[in-house]
Amino acid sequence: MRKRGHQQYAGARLAAGQRTNVLALVVPLRAGPHDVVVREFVAAAISAAGARDHALLLLTAEEGPAALRRAVSSSVADGVVVMDVEAADPRVPALLGLGRPAVLIGLPDRPHGLGCLDLDFAAAGALCLGHLAGLGHEHVALIGSPPAAYRRGSSSATRLALGFTAEAARRGVRSTTLAWGNTHRRSLRGLDALFARHPGVTGLVVHNETALPAVLACLHHRGLRVPGDVSLVAVGPDSLTAHSLLELTCVAIPAREIGALAVETVIGQLDDGTAPGTRLLAPKLAARASSAPPRLP
Structure with missing residues (x-):
């Protein structure tokens, strides 16, 4: 602290x-x-x-x-x-x-x-990127908070994205940031667009707790295994991420x-x-x- x-x-x-x-x-x-x-x-x-x-x-x-x-x-x-x-x-x-x-x-x-x-959300974004970079991932995408959070200047959403991109630049890792709503359809479209434009992405950081189940479901729909094909780090309450069907690597929001x-x-x-x-x-x-x-x- x-x-x-x-x-x-x-x-x-x-x-x-x-x-x-x-x-x-x-x-x-x-x-x-x-x-x-x-x-x-x-x-x-x-x-x-x-x-x-x-x-x-x-x-x-x-x-x-x-x-x-x-x-x-x-x-x-x-x-x-x-x-x-x-x-x-x-x-x-x-x-x-x-x-x-x-x-x-x-x-x-x-x-x-x-x-x-x-x-410290800036440090949290850097920690997520650093974890995936340390495992060898060379292109990591951040699925951030819904677009409305950035439009209204949400402190936590903005700071995490800044920490994520700054750490990627420091480590020489490619980074992409995205934001979409919480529905299954929007997650499916978002992931389709992500992998069409950036097929080399092998790591995801998800800072959107309500969209997280949809993201996991859409990865499965695309035939992508976690972590076999795509590694995923969530930022959210530990009570949500530690007890899913797949125990998720997580930076817990206390x-x-x-x-x-x-x-x-x-x-x-x-x-x-x-x-x-x-x-x-x-x-x-x-x-x-x-x-x-x-x-x-």
């Missing part, structure tokens, strides 16, 4: 009689029933808050800065945890104006002293750890009035059955 910065958070410390013991948790409304990361994060945050005699007020990201201001100005929430942070997140100015503790799950371009907590730590961080700010700066958790790769050296021609 890395930590940068540690400064006094003016006005953040509240006297015991002023506190409601309620924290606002901003979650993405677009998260579907298969978004395991969001579910695990919320479950861990609720558990951590309950263990500290706090309750969570759930707000949706689509409600915007106005909902944050209402929750705090009405003295409902002592502090805020915000998920799904964008590179140029419009909620940052609103959070700065609240005068209450706030932790961002993600890393905006300009956090302006707000607490930020996340997996959603439960981050969820609990985010709550503890906000409560810590309330208790001692200090801001935590930026904390990026170092990624860990578990090598399993889906990655192997490329098959000889």
